[in-house]
Amino acid sequence: MGLRTRLLTAGLALGLIGGPGLTAPAGNAAPARQVTVSISITKPVILQGQKTVVRGALKPRKAGAPVALRLKVTGGWKTIQKKRTTSRGTYTFTVAPQKGGVFTYRVTRQPIRGAGQVHSRTVQLTVYRWRNVNDLDITEYDGVTDFDGPAIMDGTTYARSIVLDADATEEDPDEPGFFVVDVHGTCALFETTVGGLDDNTAETQVRAEVTGDDEVLSDETYGVGEVAPLTLDIRGYSEVRVDTVAVEQDVHRGLGVGSPRMLCAS
Numbered sequence: 001m002g003l004r005t006r007l008l009t010a011g012l013a014l015g016l017i018g019g020p021g022l023t024a025p026a027g028n029a030a031p032a033r034q035v036t037v038s039i040s041i042t043k044p045v046i047l048q049g050q051k052t053v054v055r056g057a058l059k060p061r062k063a064g065a066p067v068a069l070r071l072k073v074t075g076g077w078k079t080i081q082k083k084r085t086t087s088r089g090t091y092t093f094t095v096a097p098q099k100g101g102v103f104t105y106r107v108t109r110q111p112i113r114g115a116g117q118v119h120s121r122t123v124q125l126t127v128y129r130w131r132n133v134n135d136l137d138i139t140e141y142d143g144v145t146d147f148d149g150p151a152i153m154d155g156t157t158y159a160r161s162i163v164l165d166a167d168a169t170e171e172d173p174d175e176p177g178f179f180v181v182d183v184h185g186t187c188a189l190f191e192t193t194v195g196g197l198d199d200n201t202a203e204t205q206v207r208a209e210v211t212g213d214d215e216v217l218s219d220e221t222y223g224v225g226e227v228a229p230l231t232l233d234i235r236g237y238s239e240v241r242v243d244t245v246a247v248e249q250d251v252h253r254g255l256g257v258g259s260p261r262m263l264c265a266s
Contacts, residue, residue, distance in 0.1 A: 033060050035058065035059070035060070035109065035115070035118045036058070036059045036118070037056060037057075037058055037059075037067070037107055037108070037109050037118055037119065037120040038056040038057050038059065038120065039054065039055075039056040039105075039106065039107050039120035039121060039122075039123055040054070040055055040056060040123065041053070041054050041055075041105070041123045041124075041125060042055070044123070044124065044125055044126065045125075045126045045128070046125070046126075046127055046128070047127070047128055047129065047263075048097070048098065048099065048100055048127055048128065048129035049096065049098070050096065051094055051095070051096040052094075052095060052096070052125060053092055053093065053094050053095075054069060054092070054093045054094075054095060054105055054107065054123065055090065055091065055092045055093070056090070056091060056107055056120060057085070057088070057089050057090040057091070058085055058089045058090075058091075058109060059089070060089075061085075061088060061089030061090075062085060062089050063084075063085055063086065063087045063088070063089060064084045064085060065084060065085045065089070065109055065110075065112060066082065066083075066084055066109070066110035066112065067082070067083060067084070067085060067091045067107055067108065067109055067110065068081070068082045068107065068108045068110055069081040069082075069093040069095075069105060069107055070105065070106050070107070070108055071103060071104070071105055072103075072104035072105070072106075072122070077106070079108075080095075081093050082110075091107065093107070095125065097125070097127045099127070099129070100127050100128055100129040100264055100265050100266050101126075101127055101265055101266060102124055102125070102126050102127075102265055103124065103125045103126075103127065104122050104123070104124050104125075105122065105123055105124075105125065106119055106120050106121065106122045106123070107119075107120045108120070126265050127265060128188060128263045128264060128265050129263070129264065129265075130261050130262070130263055131261060131262055131263075131264050132160050132259070132260065132261050133162065133181055133192075133257075133260040133261060133262060134147060134148040134160055134162070134260075136181050136182075136183070136262065136264075137181065137182040137183075137184075138179055138180065138181055138182075139180050139181070139182045139239070140178075140179065140180040141178065141179040141180065142176075142177065142178060143164055143165040143166075143176060143177025143178065143244075144162060144163070144164060144165070144177060144179060145163045145164070145165045145177075145254060146161070146162065146163040147162055148160050148161075148162075149161060149163065151163050151197065151256030151257070151258050152197060152198045152199070152256075153193070153195040153196065153197060153198060153225055153226075153227045153256045153258060154195065154198070154225045154226070154227045155198065155225070156227075156258075158193060158256065158258030158259045159259055160259055160260075161256055161257055161258045161259055161260070162179060162242075162256075162257040162260060163197070163254050163255070163256055163257070164176075164177030164178065164179070164242070164243075164244045164254065164255040164257065165177045165244075165253075165254060166206045166207075166244040166245065166253040166254060166255050167251060167252060167253055167254075176243045176244050176245045177243070177244045177255065178241060178242060178243040178244070179241070179242055180239055180240070180241045181239060181240045181241075181262070182238065182239050183234060183237060183238065183239060183240055183262065183264065184238060184266065185236060185237065185238050186264050186265045186266040187234050187235075187237075187240075187262045187263060187264040187265070187266075188233070188234065188235045188262075188263045188264070188265070189231060189232065189233065189234065189262065189263040190210070190217075190230070190231070190232045190234045190240055190260070190261075190262050191229075191230065191231050191232075191260070191261050191262070191263075192229075192230050192257050192258055192259065192260035192261070193227050193228070193229050193230070193256075193258035193259065194208045194220070194222065194227065194228060194230050194255070194256065194257055194258065195222045195225070195226050195227030195228060195255075195256055195258070196222040196223055196224045196225060196226050196227075196253070196254075196255065196256070197224070197225075197253075197254040197255075197256050198224065198225045199252065199254075200224045200225075200251075200252055200253045200254060201224075201251040201252045201253060202224060203223075203224070204223075204224060204251050204252075204253045205221050205222060205223050205253075206221070206222050206244055206245075206253050206254070206255040207219070207220070207221045207222075207244055207245045207255075208220055208221075208222065208242065208243070208244055208255055208257075209242070209243045209244075209245075210230070210232060210240065210241070210242050210243075211240070211241045211243075212232075212234050212237035212239070212240050212241075213237045213238055213239060215237075217232045217233075217234070217240075218230060218232060222255075227256075227258070234262070240262075242257055
């Protein structure tokens with residue numbers, strides 16, 4: 001059975017940024033050295049509950065200098081941790097956001113001996129969390145016989161599932177069961193177990209097609225009680241749609257979308 005999976009990847013952000021320049025003193029005194037704060041993040045993409053480290057150093061190196069880790073919030077910056085640099089002029093902050101989202105950080109050398117603040121550049125942290133599809137924004141659907149209920153396939157009961165009706169009727173001979181999830185481009189993976197229900201009419205089949213913004217990601221057919229795990233890369237798509245196809249009348253056929261979940265930064 002065909003399925004498409006791509007691993008999440010992210011580049012490690014590194015670099016230096018200059019702080020405000022200092023005016024050279026008059027006369028023959030040596031000019032003051034420019035102070036900079038470097039910053040990097042060890043894991044710029046994590047799952048909710050995981051930890052990552054924001055680290056860097058002052059240049060020129062200075063021990064015991066006060067530094068603060070700041071989070072960008074609506075209207076400005078919020079200080080979330082404070083400490084002093086080590087004997088080598090370095091610092092480390094450990095963060096573990098308890099919700100999904102994209103977080104922006106910077107580190108500030110606090111005012112010291114009459115000198116003002118010096119800011120690092122910013123780094124971003126993307127935090128993903130697993131969410132059941134039933135908790136997301138399902139914008140359209142039809143032919144759904146069960147939302148957020150059990151689906152029994154191959155002798156296994158899958159909780160919090162979606163069941164699509166694949167029976168044709170005289171009124172709707174070609175109308176498939178389907179649902180559409182608006183993921184707003186913030187989700188990375190779609191995981192589920194797809195298959196034919198155990199109580200489908202013998203020797204019938206159901207078809208499951210998954211699309212992202214009208215691009216086909218998976219298209220497979222399943223017999224009674226036949227299942228397969230599905231893991232699809234949905235990064236960059238604004239919506240994901242799952243369809244089944246109604247073909248025959250006078251039979252009982254249902255497509256189970258077992259315990260569907262998406263990995264989202266929201």
